[in-house]
Amino acid sequence: MATKIKSININAFRGIPELDINPDGKNMLLYGENGMGKSSIIDAIEFFFTGEITPLEGVQGLSLQKHGPHLNFNPDDINIKMAFNPGNVVLNRTYSTAPNPTTSLNEYFEIAQKGTFILRRSQLLEFINSKPRERFKSIANIIGLQSLDEIELSMQRVRDELKGRRNSEEDNYRELLTQISNLTGKDIIDEGNVIQALNEKLVEEGQATINSFKDVTQHSENLMKNVKNKDIDKISIFAEIIEETKIPLTDDHFLEYIITFNDKIAFLLDKQIKEKLSIRSLLEIGRNTISNAQLDTCPLCEQPIDRELLLFEIDKRLETIENLSNVASEIRSRSSEIITELERLVSKLNIISRKIRLLPEMSNYYGELSKRIECINNLKNSIRLAAEFKNEIKIEQIIEQINTTNQFWMAIFEYSSKIFDSIELNSEEKKTLNSITLIGQVKLKNDDILRGKNQLKHYNDRYVIAEKLYSTFSETKKAKVQEIYDSIQKEINEFYSILHPNDFHTDITLQVVKRASTNLKMKPFNRDEQDPRALISEGHLDSLGICIFLAFVKKFNNNCSLLILDDVVTTIDSHHRKKICELLHNQFNDYQLIITTHDQIWYEQLRATQRAYGSAGSWKNITLDNWSLENGPIINQHKPKWEKIQEKLSNYDKEGAGSASRYYLEWILKEASNNTETNVKYKHSGLYTVGELFTPLKNRMNKLLLNGEFKDSYSKVILKLESTSFMGNLLSHDNPYAGNFSQSEVKDFCESVHLLHEIFQCPECGNFIKYYPDLKQLRCPNPKCETPFEEATK
Structure with missing residues (x-):
């Protein structure tokens, strides 16, 4: 039996002083205007599992410690408690302590602790609008690639450091050869020419040559016999310092x-x-x-x-x-x-x-x-x-x-030279000392070359190994990630086709392009692959992001049945939202869904889908009606629009009833227009007045309906609605004030709107009826409806 959340208790957390929610293992649909606390509830659920709040991450000036607690509470006051079925297991998360799941919940928590069960609007954009590297990060969090990515990055850093060391040793090798060339006045190609160049210089100076650098000590001692000064050791040191410092320390x-x-x-x-x-x-x-x-x-x-x-x-x-x-x-x-x-x-x-x-x-x-x-x-x-x-x-x-440091280096050279020049030596002695110093300097630099060559080989050997390891690991990881992408591309395309069945954009692909980068492509009209942002609308892009997220969840969150969609359909039109409802019910019916929205149409579509699929009993529909600093969100079990309007009428709240019925009417007109293929003048904002919807729908229905009982019932409802004073004002002013009408006038309008809703509803299942031009019928679109409404049309 899948793990499900039974209850949620939130204390002192982000806009919520205290709140109890009881899903009882069912799905939850949370509706409320912006600022009512929906996101705070989702943040609390995320914090319970992950110890983090994604909206606070990476934003300068925001932190969990400062902005996690509700106002006038401290971090230590935060307490999120959840109960899980089966077993009624109760666990707590505080600011400083994490929940300790039982063995039966380990697999569930292992997935949930990554936070990959939530899709927010901001995260949705990451799948589409982010750069390849950021898109890869978003996906890596879902499929658990973070540790592999860190290993790859560490290997890359080691490779880069070894490459730098190798390059430095190569530069030093060439620099030492240049310095020996300057000392001897000969062009030296490699260390094999050093002895020859040194001996040529010694011959020019009239000095004896050497066979190898092993003979340097003995050779220098023999030369020193020609110098009679008692301070010969000190003089030799000065000569060595001069020879060393006459070359600048750096350039x-x-x-x-x-x-x-x-x-x-x-x-x-x-x-x-x-x-x-x-x-x-x-x-x-x-x-x-x-x-x-x-x-x-x-x-x-x-x-x-x-x-x-x-x-x-x-x-x-x-x-x-x-x-x-x-x-x-x-x-x-x-x-x-x-x-x-x-x-x-x-x-x-x-x-x-x-x-x-x-x-x-x-x-x-x-x-x-x-x-x-x-x-x-x-x-x-x-x-x-x-x-x-x-x-x-x-x-x-x-x-x-x-x-x-360079100036100080040159000062040492100048001072040493001054002292050396003041020492009384004849020309032959100076010549001998110069030769001894030359031999010593060349030997030291030759020794440095040999050591450097060993170091160069050391770093180069390790660089070659590091490069091979890194490239092998990187290519293998890239191939495996691509295999993962390939394995879910079928579902991404399938989900997208469900939402957009007649779309000409096909073959959606995720492609690993380089380390930790992912490209998203699709084929338009059988042409070459392109970035979808260049091809499809914002609403289509959002629905594509949802498809990608859901495909990854389906593949990688098998042991975690929790799935949260937090206000993700903002830019998606009504028709495609309905398709998302169907996708969730058909493909994710074994998950515990928590969906939040501030959009009443989307809320009603989800509820209609519940009715259509006979799943209303497995949902808790909750509205957040208000929020205050003292009490936090005020939640209520959902009541149908008509029931709320009736309550307002019974309480003589004619302003509230009139306003609610106006929104009720707008929703009915939008749904009915969409389902009957009514031509409505397009508005970029998507905001329409009642008049802009009512007249086109009325004309469309008059063209479709055949004479008969249904047309008579429809005509009576339209006539009753148009005859109400409130509707007359609404058609002419769009926003009449209900206070200008009597209680009975407002009531007549409200009842007429409800009758219009009933006309466009299937009497059996409550779904909006839909026009099928091929069948020339108005009928219930619910395939599970046992006695679907049917009405022949012209």
């Missing part, structure tokens, strides 16, 4: 590389964080407000707007936040290269520091060297943080630190 290319790196960081931070949290959130709020509320005026300046054009322009602006994964990958590689180069700078500074420590004449430089080393290490940390997109680099500070 302008390195600074330019860091500046470019920071520019990319700044771009990413600006687009993905600042704009996302400010401009994007504002645009999304505006888009959702204009779309959901069907506004034709700007909510800020109250000027008229072209709603569809404005929504299109907003979407275009939102699309300026581009897919930046390649830039992020490049940044990670660059950061590794910069950090490796900074580590080399520290190594060079440490080598010089150890030598200076042996020279009392340079003691003043030792302390400053330690500060320079500390500064470079701090720069490495700044680069690491920037590569994680936590902040920009303070580029002016980095440039200043590196330039200061």
